Every structure is written in C-alpha cells, then in structure tokens.
Amino acid sequence: MPRRRRVTRAHLPSLELDPEQLRDMLDRSARRVIDHLLALPSMPLHGTAGSLKLAASLREPIPTEGRSFDALLSQLFGRILPASLNTASPGYLAYIPSGGLPHAAVADLITSAVNRYAGVWIAGPGLASIEALVVRWFCDLLPFPSPSGGVLTSGGSMANLTALVAARRALLPPHFLGGTLYTSDQAHHSVAKAALIAGFPPDNIRTIPSDDHFRMRVDILHTTLRQDMAAGKTPFLVVASAGTTNTGAIDPLPELAELCQQQGLWLHVDAAYGGFFLLTERGRAALRGIEQARSVTLDPHKGLFLPYGTGCLLVRDQEELRSAFRVTASYLPPEGAYDAADLSPELSREARGLRVWLPLKMHGVGPFQQQLDEKLDLARLAAERLRAIPHVELTAPPALSLLAFRLCPPGLDPPRLDALNQRWLSAVNASQRVFLSGTRAHDRFLLRLCVLSFRTHRDRIDEALDLLARSASDLLPTTA
Numbered sequence: 001m002p003r004r005r006r007v008t009r010a011h012l013p014s015l016e017l018d019p020e021q022l023r024d025m026l027d028r029s030a031r032r033v034i035d036h037l038l039a040l041p042s043m044p045l046h047g048t049a050g051s052l053k054l055a056a057s058l059r060e061p062i063p064t065e066g067r068s069f070d071a072l073l074s075q076l077f078g079r080i081l082p083a084s085l086n087t088a089s090p091g092y093l094a095y096i097p098s099g100g101l102p103h104a105a106v107a108d109l110i111t112s113a114v115n116r117y118a119g120v121w122i123a124g125p126g127l128a129s130i131e132a133l134v135v136r137w138f139c140d141l142l143p144f145p146s147p148s149g150g151v152l153t154s155g156g157s158m159a160n161l162t163a164l165v166a167a168r169r170a171l172l173p174p175h176f177l178g179g180t181l182y183t184s185d186q187a188h189h190s191v192a193k194a195a196l197i198a199g200f201p202p203d204n205i206r207t208i209p210s211d212d213h214f215r216m217r218v219d220i221l222h223t224t225l226r227q228d229m230a231a232g233k234t235p236f237l238v239v240a241s242a243g244t245t246n247t248g249a250i251d252p253l254p255e256l257a258e259l260c261q262q263q264g265l266w267l268h269v270d271a272a273y274g275g276f277f278l279l280t281e282r283g284r285a286a287l288r289g290i291e292q293a294r295s296v297t298l299d300p301h302k303g304l305f306l307p308y309g310t311g312c313l314l315v316r317d318q319e320e321l322r323s324a325f326r327v328t329a330s331y332l333p334p335e336g337a338y339d340a341a342d343l344s345p346e347l348s349r350e351a352r353g354l355r356v357w358l359p360l361k362m363h364g365v366g367p368f369q370q371q372l373d374e375k376l377d378l379a380r381l382a383a384e385r386l387r388a389i390p391h392v393e394l395t396a397p398p399a400l401s402l403l404a405f406r407l408c409p410p411g412l413d414p415p416r417l418d419a420l421n422q423r424w425l426s427a428v429n430a431s432q433r434v435f436l437s438g439t440r441a442h443d444r445f446l447l448r449l450c451v452l453s454f455r456t457h458r459d460r461i462d463e464a465l466d467l468l469a470r471s472a473s474d475l476l477p478t479t480a
C-alpha cells in the first residue's frame, strides 16, 4: 500500500511576506512611483513604437524560479511602462483623460491589502456603507431624490450595460425581442455593445441622426418612435449623451425627458464624460434636464480624476435596479442594507468606494469644483486660439471641455481634407509634448482636444495651441 504523505507546514514555502520584506517592497514601490510622478511632466507622451517586439520579448512559460522584486520593478519601470501612451501626463489631451489621483492608488493598496469582501453587505458593512455613501453623494449631485440609488462599476461601459438591462427588465416582457431602443449617431459605442450583449439584434438599435452641433435630433426621434409603434415594435429606452466622446456635444436633455415621459420610455443619460461638471455652475446649466432621467452613467475615472477602474450607475429608483439583478442562492447570506451584488452583474469584487471616498474626504469637494471650472476655462481659451488659426473650423463652441476641429482650406476635396488633418494630428503628436486623438463624425476626420486631467493647466494648453498653430502654418504655408 502506498504511504500517504503527511500534510505538514514544515517544508512548505511560505507565500506570506515577513514584515521587513513587505516594508521593503512598499518602500521601493513608493520611491519608484514618486520618481515616476515627479518626472511625468517631462516624459514623452507616447512610446508604443516597437511594442510588438516588446510583447514578444515578454513571452515566457509560467516561471518556475523566483526573481528579485527590484529586478521586476526595473523591468516594469524601465521597459514596460515607457511602452505606452502617457495617459497620466499633463499633455495627454486625447480620448477622455483624467490623470489618476495618487490618493486613489493608495486607497487601492489598502483595499487590496486588507482584502475585504465587498459583494455583500454582511461581509463588510463599513466598506459597503462607504460605497453606499459615495453613491448617495453622486445622487445628490444630479439631484436624484430618495428612493434613488446605484452602484459603482468598473467603468462607463459596465454602467451603460447595467442600465440597459435594468430598463429591459422593468419595461419589457421576458421575451423581449420586440423591444427597440434609441440613441444618436454620436453615442458611445458601449451603448450598442450593451444592447447586443443584452440580447437585442442590431435592428432593434435605432440610430437617430444628430444636428449640425452633433446633438440628437428630437424631431427625428419622435417620428421614428411613431413609425416603430405603428409597425408593432415596443420602444422602451432612449439613451442620451451628456458629453459625447466625439465632440463633447450634449443632447437636448429637457426635450428628451419630456418626450420619454409622454411615451412612457426609460431615459438613460450617458454622462460618463460630462457628468461631474455638475459640480460647476456652468456645467449645471449645460446639463439641465439630467435630473429627469431614470438612470445616469457617471465615470469617476474621468471627471473626478480617479485612476481607471471606477464608473457609476445611478437610478431614480434603486428598487428597479435591485429587481433586475437580485438572484438568490442558498449559500449566500441574507439580504443586507446595501448589497452591491444585488445591483449589478458582479459578485466578488474589490471595495470600490474607498478610492472615491478617500480623495473627497481628504480635500473636500472644493478643489474638484475649481479644477473642473479651470478645465471649462481652458477649453474656451483653446477654442479662442483655434479660431485665430487660419482655416480652422470648430464643430461647435465647446459645450464643456472637449473640442473637435479641423483645418478646412478652400479647394480640397473630402479625402484630401481628411489626409491633411491626419497629417496635422501626426505632426502635433510627434512633438511628444501633447497627445491629441482623432475621430470621424458626419463623414469628416476631426482632431479632438479634451481638457480633463487634474494635471493639465494653462501652460500645457498654451503649448498645445502653439504647436497646433505652428504645424498648421507648416502644412499651409501660403495661408498662415
């Protein structure tokens, strides 16, 4: 008979770090991170050339031998991190920046080190209360009165998906394929993706054209709704954008709210980019009507400057979210005061509230308001300076802090105009001092400049505009 091996700890290698090792790892990491953040303003904006070679060099079988932490840190900070877009730089003006508050990184360290369970209330009522509190702060911002609520998600895409499923569960029968939803041709692609994931065929997603300022055409929405109802379809959801990713446009929220109210439709507002401008007076004016929505997506990892990984869905009636997502199981504890797992598709997850709570508790909301106000000023300044460059066409005055624009000299056909603007973008980004992104909207290639990082201030915006002006005059020497 084979002898059974005795289960003993004696020869088992420990995965626990002793206090000295842990302190050393934290000290080394802190030093690296602080040096990295200090060097950010002078670091290049992109280093992705040769990235396939880098990826190939990283490939290896699962290691059987350990390596020193210091060697791994060197690999990370020396080789891996530089091969990326520098999204934390003050010069990063592409897509939707935020910067990534280091306070939140410290909160994440604590969250992971203590590793409390945050899916259900009973496992950590203190941390669950912090998440519920943060959600309440955000509801108050809209404002959404009681019995509103919501949940922190991994980002805006997950928040949009969660909202869409909640609307489907609230308004459509279990066999829901007659249900149709409406959004504009400028909506973030996560809306269509959410509809597909939620089981709707592409035909059920109605794309409503936008006007000259890239806002949803409410008249066309109205006509489309009537036609769909006459054809036996069941419209149930309108997804409006409060700050589109392409050009920053805000859909006509009060008119959409009124129409949805009349027709008994769920209005979801995707305010992933624009929502936190509600902290400012100008933002509140621009976003008027958002409070009439039935659900709203916010992205703290955009407008609250957090590192990537935190979105938020708010709903006018928390019970609607709960009845869409609560599924019980015999091994789960009884219901608590705030069970995040009952409000979203996720069960096990990190305690997300801490990374929002910590910076807001440390600073109070004032500096966030002032930072966002500054971004609105900087976008207006950028618009003014862009208008002074010969042949620049802005799609619209900035609704918030995002501008879309192009060079449009006379005599060039659309493909040549697009090519000219692609060259303009490449020339500016080649500077490594700023990084802008491009997009296509209404069949034109546009440059976009989004001011949202807490690290971006007047000096870098002036530099960006100097670069744009200089490279425009290089590309169009006779007109500058």
Ligand SMILES: Cc1ncc(COP(=O)(O)O)c(C=O)c1O
Residues within 6 Å of the ligand: 096, 154, 155, 156, 157, 158, 160, 188, 190, 241, 243, 244, 245, 270, 271, 272, 273, 299, 311
């Ligand atoms: C308007 C809008 N909605 C949704 C999203 C998706 O958010 P996330 O990238 O956090 O999933 C974005 C992302 O940029 C966005 O700009």
